[in-house]
Amino acid sequence: MPKPALTINQQIELLEERGMEFNDLDEARHFLSNISYYRLAGYWWEMQEDRVEHLFFEGTSFSSVVQLYNFDRHFKLIVFDAIERLEIALRTKLIYHLSLKSGGLWYQNASLFSNQDYHEEQLEKIQEEIDKSKEEFLVKHKENHPDESPEAWKALEVITLNTLSKQYENLNDQLPEKSKVANEFGLYFHNDFSSWLRTTTYIRNLVAHHSRLWNRYIIIKYSWPKSTSTPILNYTPDNRQTRKIFPILSGILHMLNHVSPGHAVKEKLLELFRNNPEIPLSKMGFPAGWENQPIWRD
Structure with a gap:
């Protein structure tokens, strides 16, 4: 039997019954009116002491929830900026x-x-994106060359990162260009690069749909390279560690260093962490002493 819908005041009363503290009820009503329960x-x-009865640890406040939400929002904006740079570089290369x-x-x-079968499926998706696109260069192509397919520099500019990464992964492994692209992102092997692209695409889609990234389990498995052009971490993350964002975030920084040298992504992340010392980064897989890992050192 479905639960009854609750008013904003009833939501607050329920949270209070479970032990959450409210310092400013008007502020709480504002947030719950604009960010769903x-x-x-x-x-x-993570603030619940009893996750069956949904009882909170003593001292848990609604303001701390909002702080964590805002931290995650800013974190996602920085990550999205990083992935945008990687996506554009991938298209270009x-x-x-x-x-x-x-x-x-x-x-x-x-x-x-x-x-071959998968290639045909991808061609259909690419054509769908071309047909839907309102980009001026494709509109002009359709007008001037109605019976000709657009060249890659037009067609691949309008497809999703998901389709783009699958195009790369499905390329013949023997193609030197496949390895060349991986090398230019700072990875020696295209298999590692393909797995990182899959995971990065998953993260990108989470961010694009405004889903929580803090404490998120990364459900897409990826490999960790045995060696890289420059050091990333001084250990090899195991399957448990790669379920949190820290390792792949470190990998994203490594790729950025190669395709977008001079970027400020790491500095923005470090500033965000400094400004939010109460946020438990360990919940995102950041290990003790993470600041001393090669990729994170100033």
């Missing part, structure tokens, strides 16, 4: 290297891809 619930989950090697319509060339 169950969105905020992801942030107070794929288009450049493969177009020079195999022509402007290389993305339609089945011989360049390992899984």
Whole structure:
């Protein structure tokens, strides 16, 4: 039987009954009117002493929940900025290297891809994105060349990161260009790069849909390279550690250092952490002494 809907005041009363403290009821009503109860619930989950009866630890305040929510919001904005840079670099490098090697319509060339059936599915998705696009360069192409497919430098500019990363992963492993792209992101092996792209795409989609990133379990498994062009961590994360964001965030910084040198992403993250000393970074997989890991050192 479905639970009854609760008014904002009833939501506050329920939280008070469970032990949450409210210092400013008007502020609480404002937040609950604009941020749903169950969105905020992801942030107070760790603050529960009893997760069956949903009872909070003594001293848990609604303001601390809001602080954690705002921390996560700023954290996601910085991460999204980082992933945007990686996505643009991936588009650029794929288009450049493969177009020079195999022509402007290389993305339609089945011989360049390992899984033919999957390649056909991806071509359909690419065509759907092209048909939906209102980008001026594609509108002009359709007007001037109605019977010709757009070259990769037009077509691949409008597809999603998910489709783009799958295009890369499905390229034949023997193609030198596949390894070249991985190398330019600071990774020696395309298999590692493909797995990082899958995970980065997952994180990007979480952020794009305004989902919680703090304390999120990373459900997409990825490999950790045996060696990299510059050191990232002084240990190899195990399966448990890679379920939290710290290792792949460190990997994102490593790739950024290669494709966007001079970026300020790490500095913005460090500033955010300094300004929020109450936030338990360990819940995101940050180990003790994380500041001394190679990629995080000033």
